[in-house]
Amino acid sequence: MSTAPEGLSVYEEVRSTPDFVELRHKFRSFVFPLTVAFLAWYLLYVVMSGFARDFMAIQLLGNINVALVFGLLQFVSTFAIAYFYARYAGAKLDPIAAKIREEVGE
C-alpha cells in the first residue's frame, strides 16, 4: 500500500468503520487508565521514599522492612501489568486488527 492520496482515502474509510472505532475504544480504554494507575503507584513509592521515611523503615520480618517490600511490589505490579496487557491485547485487540487488515486485502 502506498501513502499516495488514493491510499489516504482507504485509511479515512477504515477510520470510520465500526470495527476500527471498537478497536480504538478497546485500546484506549485499557491502556490510558492503566498508564495513569501505574504512574501514580510508582510516584507514590518515590514520594514516600522521600517524605515518609519513618513508615518505610518499619521492619516487617527480620530485617525486611516496608521500603523493601514496597520496592518489590513495584516489580510484581510491573510483571502483572505487562502480563495482563499482553493477554488482553492478544484476546481483544489482535483479532479486530487482523480482521481490518484482511478486509482491506492486506
Add this chain to the structure above:
Amino acid sequence: MSHQTLAILLFLLFVGATLVLTIRASRQTKDAADFYAGGRSFSAAQNGLAIGGDYMSAASFLGIAGIIALSGYDGFLYSIGFLVAWLVALLLVAELMRNSGKYTMADVLAFRMRPTPVRTAAGVSTIVVSIFYLLAQMVGAGALVALLFGLTSEAAKALTIVGVGILMIVYVVVGGMKGTTWVQIVKAVLLMGGATLITLLVLGKYGFNVSNLLGDAAAQSGKGDAFLEPGLKYGTDAQGVAGKLDLISLGLALVLGTAGLPHILIRFYTVPTARDARKSVLWGIGIIGVFYLLTLILGFGAAALVGSKKIAESNAAGNTAAPLLAERIGEIIFGSVGGTILLAFIAAVAFATILAVVAGLTLASSSSVAHDLYAHVIRKGDVTEREEVRVAKISAFVIGAVAIVLGIFAQRLNVAFLVALAFAVAASGNLPAIIYSLFWKRFNTAGAVAAIYGGLGSAVLLVFFSPVVSGKGVDASGKSLSLFPASVDFSWFPLENPGLVSIPLGFLFGYLGTILSKEHRESKYAEMEVRSLTGLGAEKATPH
C-alpha cells in the same frame, strides 16, 4: 595465571565470537532494512534479549550494584525506575511505533508533519541523547580497566577507550543492526548468567535467608538499619526539601525517559509485526526485572561480604563492588583460584556489557544522521538505499571517532550524571513529541519542533545551571564535586536532576507550539491512527 590474564583471554573470546557473528551478519545484510532494522526478522525472544543487552549498561550493572553496596537501599530506587519505565514503552509506544515507523524515531515524529524541521529536530535530539550516553559508557570503560587491572596511567585508559571505540565501529559498520543485535544477545546471556551465578553463591552462603544477608550488609556497612532504608544517597536529611524533590525529579526522568531513548526505540523495528514488538518488550521486562533483582543481592552481598569501606577505597563511586564480590565469594566457596576465575569472568562480562551498549548507541545515532539528516533533510528523499547505508557507515566512523576523542578528553571529569541527563532529555523532548504524535490529532509541525527543542533545551540548560556543573563544593580530599573547579559557581537551579521541571515544560512547549500555529494536520492523522493501531501498511519483514 593472574586474574588479569584470564580476564583478557575471556574478553578476547567474547570479541572473537561476536566478530564471527558480525561477519556472518554482514553476509546477510543486503539492503537498508537489513542494515537499519536487521531485516525486521528477529524473533520476539531474540529481540527481548537484545533489548536487555541494549539497556543493561555498565551504569546498571556496576553502577547500581555499587550504589547499593555503598549507600544501601537508594540504589534500588534506580532499578525500580529503570524497570517500571518499560510499561510506558509497552503500553503506549512499542507496537504503535513498529506499525507506523521505518528505521528511526523521526519516522514516527515526521509521519504527518513537514519533514525537514521535524527530522532535523529529531536527528539533533537523537545525536545529543546518544552522545551523552555514549560518553558515560566510554569513560566508564576507561575507569574499569584502571580498576580491574591496576592500569591507572592516562595512556592505558586512553588506549582502552580507543579499543572500545574501534570495536563498536566495526560491529556497526560491518554488521549493521544484525551484527549489533547478536552482540547484544550474547552479552545479555553472559550478563544474566554471571549475575545469576554470583547471586546464587551469595544466597547459598546465607542459606537462602535474605533477612540474614540484609542484617550482615547493614552491620558491615557501618550505617546500621539506615542502610536498608531510603535516604542515604538521595534526598538526605542534610539536603532538606530540595534533596527530596531531586529524588522525585530523578524518578520521573527514569520512568519517562526509557520510551524516548532512540537506541531503545529502533529495537522495535527489528521484529516482523507489532505483536512481536509487544512480545519482545515482555521478554525484555522479564529479563531486565530479574536482572535488577539480582543486582539487589549483588549490592547487599558486596556490602556484607566485602564491606562498604573496602569497596569505597577501591572506587569512590562503588563501581568495583560487583567484581570485588565475585572475587570474594569465589574465594570463600572455591578457594583463591575460584576467586581469580570469577573475578576474571565478571570483568570480561563488564567489558562485553559496555561494548554491546555503545554499539547500539552508535547504530542509533548514525542511522539518524543518514536516514533523517542526510536522506530526508539534505537530499529531500532523493537518494538510493545504497547511498543512504554508505552514509550511515561513514557516520558511524565519525560518531565513533568523536566519542573516542570526547571520551579521552572527559576521562578526568565526573561524568556519572550523563546517563541521568540522557534519560531526562529523552523524557523532556522525545517522549512528549512521541506521545502527542501518536495520540493527539491537532498536533502539528510547530508543536513537534517546540516539544523537542524546548524539552531538550530546558533539560540541558537547567543541568548547566545546577550543582552538577558548578557550585557543589568540595569533597574530603578537596576535589570539586561539580564538573567545574570549586572556585567557579554560576549555579542557580537547586536540583541536580532537571526532570521535574523540564518534562512538564517539554509537554507544555509541544502544546503551545501546536495551538499557536495555524497549521492543521488532522487529515494525515487518520492514516497514522489506522496504521499504528491495525498495522495496515506497516513495513514488512524482508524474507531471506
